[in-house]
Amino acid sequence: xxxxxxxxxxxxxxxxxxxxxxxxxxxxxIGAGLQCHLLDAExxxxxxxxxxxxxxxxxxxxxxxxxxxxxxxxALQRLxxxxxxxxxxxxxxxxxxxxxxxxxxxxxxxxxxxxHGIGAERSPARLRARTDFFLCxxxxxxxxxxxxxxxxxxx
Numbered sequence: 153x154x155x156x157x158x159x160x161x162x163x164x165x166x167x168x169x170x171x172x173x174x175x176x177x178x179x180x181x182i183g184a185g186l187q188c189h190l191l192d193a194e195x196x197x198x199x200x201x202x203x204x205x206x207x208x209x210x211x212x213x214x215x216x217x218x219x220x221x222x223x224x225x226x227a228l229q230r231l232x233x234x235x236x237x238x239x240x241x242x243x244x245x246x247x248x249x250x251x252x253x254x255x256x257x258x259x260x261x262x263x264x265x266x267x268h269g270i271g272a273e274r275s276p277a278r279l280r281a282r283t284d285f286f287l288c289x290x291x292x293x294x295x296x297x298x299x300x301x302x303x304x305x306x307x
Contacts, residue, residue, distance in 0.1 A: 161186055161224030161254075169231055175240060175292045176283075178231070179253070183283045186224075186257040191274065196264050221258070225250050235292075243291035252289075256282050 164185035168178050189195060206213035232246030242249060260274075287293045 160220065161189065162227040164189060165224065165227040165231060175235060176287055179287065179292075180280070180283055182228075182253075183257070183279055186254075187260070187274070187279055190257050190261040191264055196261070199261060221254070225254050228253055241291055243289065249290050253286055256286065 165182055168181035168185060171178070171181060173181075202213075202216050206216065228250035229246045232242065232249045236242060236246060244252075263270075284293075
C-alpha cells in the first residue's frame with residue numbers, strides 16, 4: 153500500500169499535463185493535486201510510519217524514496233524537458249526546476265507530519281502565490297501564462 157498508491161505524484165502530473173493549457177495552467181493543477189494528495193490525512197500518517205521505519209531500515213527508505221519522490225521528480229523533469237524542447241524558455245534546467253517545484257509541497261508535508269500543521273496555512277491564495285512565484289523565478293511567466301509581468305516585478 154505504501155509503495156503503490158494509485159494517487160501518486162507521477163499520476164497527478166501526467167493527468168494535469170493531459171488536460172492541456174499553458175505551463176501556468178498545468179502547474180496550478182499539479183500544485184493543487186500534490187497539495188491535496190501529500191497533505192491528505194492518510195498520506196501524512198504514512199509519512200510518519202515511513203520516517204520511523206526508515207531510521208532503522210535503509211533498504212526500506214531507498215525503496216520508498218524511489219517509488220514516490222524519485223518518480224514524481226522524474227515526471228516533473230520530463231514535463232519541463234518537453235516544454236524546453238517545444239521552445240518554452242526557462243531560467244534553469246528541468247532537473248533543477250523539478251526539484252524546486254516539488255519542494256514547495258514536500259516542505260508542507262513535513263510541517264504537517266512533524267508539527268501537525270501548527271502555523272501552516274493551506275489556502276488556495278497561498279498555493280496560487282507560491283506557484284506564481286515559482287513561475288516568475290523559472291522564467292515561465294509570459295504572454296502564455298496568467299501570471300502578469302507586474303506580479304513578477306513587484307514581488
